[in-house]
Amino acid sequence: MEPIASKVNVNHRRYVLIVDDEEINRQMLGFIVGSEYDVMYAENGRQALEILRANSYRISLVLLDILMPEMDGRELLDILRSDSELHRIPVIVLTAEKDAEIESLRLGAVDFIPKPYDMPDVIMARVRRSIKLAEDNSLLSATEQDSMTGLYNKGFLYVYADMHGRLNPDMDMDAVAIDINRLHIVNDLYGRAYGDQVIRRLAGRIKRYADEHGGYAGRSDGEFYLYIPHTDDCDALLEELGKDLRLNDDDIQITLRMGIYQNADRSTGMEACFDRAENACKTVRNTYASSYSFYDSKMHEKELYDEQLLGEVDTALAEGQFKVYFQPKYNIRGGRPVLSSAEALVRWIHPALGFISPGAFIPLFEKNGLILKLDKYVWKKSAEQMRIWKEKYGVVIPVSVNISRMDIYEPGLEDEIRSIAAAEGIANDAFLLEITESAYTDNSDHIISVVNSLRSSGFRIEMDDFGSGYSSLSMLASLPVDVLKIDMAFVRNITTSEKDYRMIRLMIEVAGFMGMTTVAEGVETKEQLDLLKQAGCDVIQGYYFSKPVPPDEFEQFIEKEMEESKNADS
Amino acid sequence: MLTVDALREYGADVDTGLARCMNNEAFYLRMVEIVIGDDKLGALKEALDARDFKRGFELAHAMKGACGNLSLTPVFRPVCEISDGLRAEKDMDYTALYDEAVTQFEKLKKLAE
Numbered sequence: 001m002e003p004i005a006s007k008v009n010v011n012h013r014r015y016v017l018i019v020d021d022e023e024i025n026r027q028m029l030g031f032i033v034g035s036e037y038d039v040m041y042a043e044n045g046r047q048a049l050e051i052l053r054a055n056s057y058r059i060s061l062v063l064l065d066i067l068m069p070e071m072d073g074r075e076l077l078d079i080l081r082s083d084s085e086l087h088r089i090p091v092i093v094l095t096a097e098k099d100a101e102i103e104s105l106r107l108g109a110v111d112f113i114p115k116p117y118d119m120p121d122v123i124m125a126r127v128r129r130s131i132k133l134a135e136d137n138s139l140l141s142a143t144e145q146d147s148m149t150g151l152y153n154k155g156f157l158y159v160y161a162d163m164h165g166r167l168n169p170d171m172d173m174d175a176v177a178i179d180i181n182r183l184h185i186v187n188d189l190y191g192r193a194y195g196d197q198v199i200r201r202l203a204g205r206i207k208r209y210a211d212e213h214g215g216y217a218g219r220s221d222g223e224f225y226l227y228i229p230h231t232d233d234c235d236a237l238l239e240e241l242g243k244d245l246r247l248n249d250d251d252i253q254i255t256l257r258m259g260i261y262q263n264a265d266r267s268t269g270m271e272a273c274f275d276r277a278e279n280a281c282k283t284v285r286n287t288y289a290s291s292y293s294f295y296d297s298k299m300h301e302k303e304l305y306d307e308q309l310l311g312e313v314d315t316a317l318a319e320g321q322f323k324v325y326f327q328p329k330y331n332i333r334g335g336r337p338v339l340s341s342a343e344a345l346v347r348w349i350h351p352a353l354g355f356i357s358p359g360a361f362i363p364l365f366e367k368n369g370l371i372l373k374l375d376k377y378v379w380k381k382s383a384e385q386m387r388i389w390k391e392k393y394g395v396v397i398p399v400s401v402n403i404s405r406m407d408i409y410e411p412g413l414e415d416e417i418r419s420i421a422a423a424e425g426i427a428n429d430a431f432l433l434e435i436t437e438s439a440y441t442d443n444s445d446h447i448i449s450v451v452n453s454l455r456s457s458g459f460r461i462e463m464d465d466f467g468s469g470y471s472s473l474s475m476l477a478s479l480p481v482d483v484l485k486i487d488m489a490f491v492r493n494i495t496t497s498e499k500d501y502r503m504i505r506l507m508i509e510v511a512g513f514m515g516m517t518t519v520a521e522g523v524e525t526k527e528q529l530d531l532l533k534q535a536g537c538d539v540i541q542g543y544y545f546s547k548p549v550p551p552d553e554f555e556q557f558i559e560k561e562m563e564e565s566k567n568a569d570s
Numbered sequence: 571m572l573t574v575d576a577l578r579e580y581g582a583d584v585d586t587g588l589a590r591c592m593n594n595e596a597f598y599l600r601m602v603e604i605v606i607g608d609d610k611l612g613a614l615k616e617a618l619d620a621r622d623f624k625r626g627f628e629l630a631h632a633m634k635g636a637c638g639n640l641s642l643t644p645v646f647r648p649v650c651e652i653s654d655g656l657r658a659e660k661d662m663d664y665t666a667l668y669d670e671a672v673t674q675f676e677k678l679k680k681l682a683e
Contacts, residue, residue: 023608035592118589
């Protein structure tokens, strides 16, 4: 179970449970609500109660029909209102009966939606409002403590730790982050209630340790924190906290991992101190025995390295250290694969550090906003390259470029890309704009309006990494997308996992139904290509054809394609 | 094949039904197909014959909801009357209404053939 405050602050997709015995009603409502929320369904009150008990902290709202077999809406409302845990979940009643409206409000529903569902916009507004009101209430009552364990929330832990530092400036303190290993397995094996008891047991020990040693204990986002006077005996600390956390002797062992930032440098701020402890915690690999790891010089070096990269971005951009590589994409619908487009991928070739992997700098840039500069650079270089190829070969090779989550919030985005294309004499539809699937789930309304506007200017939109996030296939219907790019993970397993293959087939089928083109990336073998072709995939990208290459090397693909298409014609 | 034009001609208030499906025609038609595939009229007849008003009401009410949401007016009308009568436990002859519901439902089914 997660603390309420963490639920309301994070930018996650919320779940709405729709309870109605009539399939049409469930589906129609799900279709409307599914554009913004993840949806769960139940056919009657009894089924709904089971789902609610198993997912109490995930569900943000219940849409409840009144007249149903087994257990009707009234009975369920009654149970919910008197349940200590479930009473916080707001319920909107669905009803065609005037009398039921007042009655359901009396029973504790926060609102009602009249049947039939005349105005989807109004329904969405009521759903949003009810969730917001309930969350605001929870936030107010959550105040400074984690609701489940009574430990401080992270924010309050920082405040107390800071205060402690001011009163005891010479005392060496350790920041510690603690996690339960494989808690999900414990929950799966013995149920969530068992897992919750383990969490409370551990919380009790952490609190006692903090009290006895003059420190502070906290919990946020499922992780525990200790701020304690420095100890050299970390084995003893781990032993004291982790000893026999299981509830019965025959149950599986429950182990901890702990990250310790010793003698924390408070000048960096409490948040940074606990970030370091958390980073150390993440490096603990063995999850079958309790163990710990220190924040050390290597991690410190990584921080410094990151800082160095961030500090050199402007110079790197000015000096052209970033190189745009192109990976070809082939259309496989016909008899022979036909070069159809390319994806632009950035590389950093640093004069002193050499080749820097995009994995090392892109997440870093995304974190602090520098990605905006880099993306623009890549758009410009790509357009320039398209123009060069057009002049040299008389053909336009469409290029996919990345649009980061942050770009979407830039007010001048559309003008920017439009003017880049215009400056090079490239038509807008030669630009394929890749937006990652997870960006769609952040703020669907905003992104949909941005994307609609880009599409109306002629740009084509690719949804990148589809299947890696939380979208459902049904969501596709409401998203303005031209191309669906299937996440590499599915392609990787396609030859070994029947399930992944079926999943890909389904995605392709649904995408086709919506008039979208499908692209599979990360294709490395002939076997994968054949299966994708069989599944009806349109376009393939991956090492099977080529790795990303510099523009001059890419030209061999254009020349080969021109040659082959000439031969095919003659 | 089921089309919105055929449904319109049949008497369904397609525009209203579509608006409830966020104007997604494919989704709307899929929903209508579900209604066609989920024929509750046989069970309703059994309930009416057995004078099991409670069961009859559950069935008529469910059909009313589905047809109402999709604005399948010709079926919705008789089913709605049956549902309202059974809710009030009116001991009346439902034959004419039931027959009308069957006729309209059959017509609807034909559209999907």
